[in-house]
């Protein structure tokens with residue numbers, strides 16, 4: 001192996017090793033709550049994470065998964081938690097205290113939006129200013145003396161807006177704040193935010209990293225001095241004491257799923273590009289938001305900053321009202337109507353134009369609502385055929 005293995009090699013090997021107990025060449029599934037104590041346990045910290053002790057302080061499968069996730073994102077350390085939201089909350093919980101301020105993307109996953117706009121202000125007195133983070137000047141203008149964290153999501157759920165991580169990292173660090181990046185849509189395959197200056201990266205492992213729609217998890221990966229320290233705070237405060245630990249079985253499943261992440265992302269990107277092009281040329285479609293299309297507002301930035309593709313997520317709407325969007329989804333035969341994303345199968349969800357977050361979305365999202373489509377690993381020709389026949393069904397109903 002070369003000194004710095006490439007991502008596909010890390011995806012196969014990082015975190016894996018021969019099991020000392022059995023000689024198995026795969027990490028075993030260790031379903032234990034407790035680990036044998038040293039001869040003199042009296043000096044152990046019950047909140048410690050260094051010695052195998054109790055699975056809420058860190059289990060074997062969790063540790064192996066964390067090793068792999070840190071390698072994939074080029075970080076120094078990682079902590080895996082029960083869900084993407086457990087991970088995102090943990091970053092806010094560990095980095096902030098009462099009176100602190102956050103500058104965040106105004107377009108984020110709904111749970112993140114809820115934390116920043118409702119729960120953190122009401123319960124902890126932590127305030128947030130939401131801005132269009134694709135404009136680094138808007139991020140800079142929102143900074144206050146008490147700003148401790150800048151948080152961005154790129155590509156953003158659901159509009160696929162792109163933020164320039166390197167530019168925003170400069171703004172954050174100039175203000176003495178940390179930068180966290182929710183990179184769930186990009187995965188470490190398309191972008192490694194730590195190398196661009198982010199202090200921590202957050203992933204919902206539930207999505208692409210696991211990739212098979214059968215396990216939930218989340219992770220925070222840190223790099224640099226401040227990012228490493230923040231991940232250790234997350235481990236101690238949010239995991240051991242608040243308890244959002246990942247189950248060993250889910251950690252094992254996610255580690256298994258992540259082996260194929262690089263090749264799956266290539267297929268997701270190719271499929272999404274084919275689907276986006278098909279939709280964009282169809283007059284029955286009102287709009288398509290996909291960073292790979294020249295019509296996307298940050299297409300040039302995406303082409304410059306994403307490596308090897310534009311992701312597997314897009315948003316669009318058919319011409320017509322909300323009932324037309326529902327008729328279209330009902331007419332799909334292959335694409336499944338369900339939340340979540342990044343699974344092997346394509347998933348679609350209809351969100352109406354008066355969603356609470358829609359005032360932050362582009363005008364066409366408000367006018368038509370949107371269909372968020374996670375393009376799966378099916379043959380793109382079958383996906384476009386399915387979309388085509390569903391568009392025909394809606395058009396027939398309209399005449």
Ligand SMILES: *Cc1c(COP(=O)(O)O)cnc(C)c1O
Nearest residue numbers: 083084085109157184204206217
């Ligand atoms: C799904 C998602 C989350 C939350 O992850 P869960 O595993 O569902 O808790 C956070 N951020 C983004 C961008 C997501 O898509």
